[in-house]
Amino acid sequence: MTQDLFAIPIASMKGVSAPKAGELHALGVSTVGELIEYYPFRYEDYRVRALHEVKDGEKITVQGTIAAHPSLQRFGGKSRLICRVTVEGLLLTAVWFNRAFLKEQMEVGRDIILTGKWDQRRRQLTVAESEFPDRGGGRSGTLQPVYSVAGSLTQAWMRQKIDRALVEYGAMIPELLPAELLNRHDLMPRREAILRIHRPENTHEGQEARRRMVYEELFLFELKLQAYRALNRKAPDGIAHKISGEEIRAFAAALPFELTEGQKQVINEITHDMKQPFAMNRLLQGDVGSGKTVVAAVALYATVRHGCQGALMVPTEILAEQHARSLGRLFEPHGIQAALLTGSMTDRKRRDILASLQMGMIDIVIGTHALIQEDVFFRRLGLVVTDEQHRFGVNQRSVLRRKGLNPDVLMMTATPIPRTLAITVFGDMDVSTIKERPKGRKPIKTYWVKHDKMDRVLGFIRREAELGRQTFFICPLIEESEKLDVQNAIDLHMTLRLALPDLQIGLLHGRMASAEKDAAMSTFAAGETTVLVSTTVIEVGVDVPNATLMIVMDADRFGLSQLHQLRGRVGRSDHQSYCVLIADPKSENGLERMQAMTDTDDGFEIARRDLELRGPGEFFGTKQSGVPDFRLANLLNDFAVLEQARDDAAALTAEPAFWSSPAYAGLRDHLKREALASGEPLD
Numbered sequence: 001m002t003q004d005l006f007a008i009p010i011a012s013m014k015g016v017s018a019p020k021a022g023e024l025h026a027l028g029v030s031t032v033g034e035l036i037e038y039y040p041f042r043y044e045d046y047r048v049r050a051l052h053e054v055k056d057g058e059k060i061t062v063q064g065t066i067a068a069h070p071s072l073q074r075f076g077g078k079s080r081l082i083c084r085v086t087v088e089g090l091l092l093t094a095v096w097f098n099r100a101f102l103k104e105q106m107e108v109g110r111d112i113i114l115t116g117k118w119d120q121r122r123r124q125l126t127v128a129e130s131e132f133p134d135r136g137g138g139r140s141g142t143l144q145p146v147y148s149v150a151g152s153l154t155q156a157w158m159r160q161k162i163d164r165a166l167v168e169y170g171a172m173i174p175e176l177l178p179a180e181l182l183n184r185h186d187l188m189p190r191r192e193a194i195l196r197i198h199r200p201e202n203t204h205e206g207q208e209a210r211r212r213m214v215y216e217e218l219f220l221f222e223l224k225l226q227a228y229r230a231l232n233r234k235a236p237d238g239i240a241h242k243i244s245g246e247e248i249r250a251f252a253a254a255l256p257f258e259l260t261e262g263q264k265q266v267i268n269e270i271t272h273d274m275k276q277p278f279a280m281n282r283l284l285q286g287d288v289g290s291g292k293t294v295v296a297a298v299a300l301y302a303t304v305r306h307g308c309q310g311a312l313m314v315p316t317e318i319l320a321e322q323h324a325r326s327l328g329r330l331f332e333p334h335g336i337q338a339a340l341l342t343g344s345m346t347d348r349k350r351r352d353i354l355a356s357l358q359m360g361m362i363d364i365v366i367g368t369h370a371l372i373q374e375d376v377f378f379r380r381l382g383l384v385v386t387d388e389q390h391r392f393g394v395n396q397r398s399v400l401r402r403k404g405l406n407p408d409v410l411m412m413t414a415t416p417i418p419r420t421l422a423i424t425v426f427g428d429m430d431v432s433t434i435k436e437r438p439k440g441r442k443p444i445k446t447y448w449v450k451h452d453k454m455d456r457v458l459g460f461i462r463r464e465a466e467l468g469r470q471t472f473f474i475c476p477l478i479e480e481s482e483k484l485d486v487q488n489a490i491d492l493h494m495t496l497r498l499a500l501p502d503l504q505i506g507l508l509h510g511r512m513a514s515a516e517k518d519a520a521m522s523t524f525a526a527g528e529t530t531v532l533v534s535t536t537v538i539e540v541g542v543d544v545p546n547a548t549l550m551i552v553m554d555a556d557r558f559g560l561s562q563l564h565q566l567r568g569r570v571g572r573s574d575h576q577s578y579c580v581l582i583a584d585p586k587s588e589n590g591l592e593r594m595q596a597m598t599d600t601d602d603g604f605e606i607a608r609r610d611l612e613l614r615g616p617g618e619f620f621g622t623k624q625s626g627v628p629d630f631r632l633a634n635l636l637n638d639f640a641v642l643e644q645a646r647d648d649a650a651a652l653t654a655e656p657a658f659w660s661s662p663a664y665a666g667l668r669d670h671l672k673r674e675a676l677a678s679g680e681p682l683d
């Protein structure tokens with residue numbers, strides 16, 4: 001009876017041949033359980049409607065009475081059956097094509113249900129399907145599910161197989177949610193909800209069924225997050241850092257600038273967490289240029305003073321090199337050893353660093369994904385910081401986390417997710433936010449122009465150069481071909497060298513050797529080149545405060561958040577900065593994005609619009625954020641449910657009974673399965 005529906009192969013169902021099973025598999029349906037949870041994406045409406053609600057050309061179902069004997073016209077092998085029918089006291093003409101056999105059944109005074117296309121002007125219905133209610137058991141009055149089908153699978157076949165699965169296995173659908181939650185939110189039992197989502201009696205029932213399943217989906221998602229959080233809280237097996245406020249203040253005082261209030265605030269939140277015997281799991285959000293790096297530096301400093309090592313993981317080598325340089329400078333006077341570890345190092349150098357790390361001669365290591373290779377060992381890892389965390393998969397982070405004895409973890413991101421959404425989506429983390437940028441920063445002036453304004457763009461570069469400022473010139477990444485992409489950059493570089501012969505123009509792209517890239521970046525950072533032509537390899541993190549002009553070629557090819565990141569490469573000093581987007585006005589959706597960019601340079605507002613334009617699925621990018629693709633739920637529309645689900649999941653996992661009572665065994669099993677699937681064991 002408690003057989004797992006997800007263990008019954010679909011091919012074992014009657015009428016599902018091997019080729020059909022193959023086609024179902026392609027739709028993600030391999031088991032009976034998956035078939036039952038293959039929900040319709042809409043319903044075909046066969047419910048009887050009132051004529052006055054109907055618009056011209058709509059497909060409708062109405063009920064009426066046959067008013068006169070039908071007439072039949074034949075032409076060639078075809079036929080047309082015409083009949084006058086009274087509907088709501090109104091006489092209308094119903095027309096059937098090639099259904100001559102119906103003529104005999106049309107007795108005057110008999111009730112009939114007609115489905116077809118309504119022609120308002122001629123008061124005529126072209127009938128697609130008709131039924132006599134005195135026969136009973138028809139389609140009319142119902143909502144028929146419409147499934148996404150492909151290949152040789154038809155709608156009718158799918159309906160039939162799902163109906164059959166529901167009849168045969170419906171009784172085995174288990175309940176997952178605790179009764180108290182069903183009661184509190186007035187939710188249907190699971191079995192009923194699944195039956196009704198496929199076969200609703202009416203719209204309300206369909207909505208209620210969907211509401212139940214959306215809640216379940218979001219609740220199970222939150223339960224996993226909250227369970228990790230609760231487990232973490234239960235086990236005081238993290239590192240209780242000893243941190244002296246005085247030392248932190250001294251370190252801050254040695255910085256070349258004064259920390260902003262926002263920076264001080266988040267440093268307090270972070271060090272408070274680090275002092276606790278629980279492992280920190282904190283997300284630091286702050287718009288581009290808000291000064292997150294120095295916050296990471298303070299936290300890394302704190303772990304080193306406690307006698308631990310720190311790791312800073314970043315998504316690109318360029319960023320790793322930059323952080324290694326700037327943090328190296330910060331830490332050196334304090335006698336703290338920082339080292340770089342990237343994939344492009346020579347074996348010999350790499351072995352050296354690995355040995356020093358393991359022996360504890362290196363305090364802080366800064367690197368790319370090279371940090372999570374199997375042969376990297378720490379003597380005592382106390383804190384892991386990931387910069388631009390949205391660029392990392394969830395697994396990559398947990399691998400690094402497991403390299404230490406439950407080290408503290410700080411994740412930083414400038415892809416600002418609306419705060420409420422972040423707290424919920426990253427429900428297992430605490431969230432800190434830096435709101436303001438350092439004092440004296442002026443808003444970046446943003447313009448968008450067409451390609452024919454190149455002369456003015458060149459004039460702009462020259463003017464900034466005369467003021468001693470520098471320019472980034474970005475060419476787009478062409479998804480299909482990195483080669484083309486590189487060629488673009490090389491061509492643009494040549495064009496600019498010819499057009500601006502008196503300026504030093506650098507070039508940076510993904511196909512260059514690491515040493516070359518580093519050289520291009522550091523000459524630009526040192527002000528030896530005035531313009532840097534680059535692909536999006538500099539999209540995140542790069543910090544050259546003297547650069548004040550960001551030009552993006554073919555800006556309509558970029559996403560909104562990406563454009564905002566690129567713009568964030570300027571505006572990092574007191575100088576007025578500019579962003580010029582060169583875009584094709586005819587591009588699809590391009591103008592909306594250009595408009596959003598010129599309207600605001602607030603990353604949170606940009607994120608909101610991006611979310612709106614792209615929808616949550618793409619916005620979060622399943623792999624990168626760890627946010628799953630929900631089957632039914634939509635993070636924007638169902639946000640209130642998500643919040644409710646989070647609160648419920650948090651309350652439940654905080655109860656000791658959740659971890660032991662047989663009443664919750666089903667949920668615990670579900671969690672274990674999920675945990676195994678994600679590679680992050682629960683205990």
Ligand code: ADP
Pocket residue numbers: 257258259260263286287288289290291292293294414438439541543545572
């Ligand atoms: P992001 O948050 O985008 O990572 P960074 O940490 O790269 O920002 O900081 C942006 C720039 O602002 C850097 O040049 C950094 O040195 C500088 N900066 C950071 N904090 C302050 C501050 N409190 N006052 C002035 N400049 C600051």
Ligand code: MG
Pocket residue numbers: 292293387541
């Ligand atoms: Mg940064």
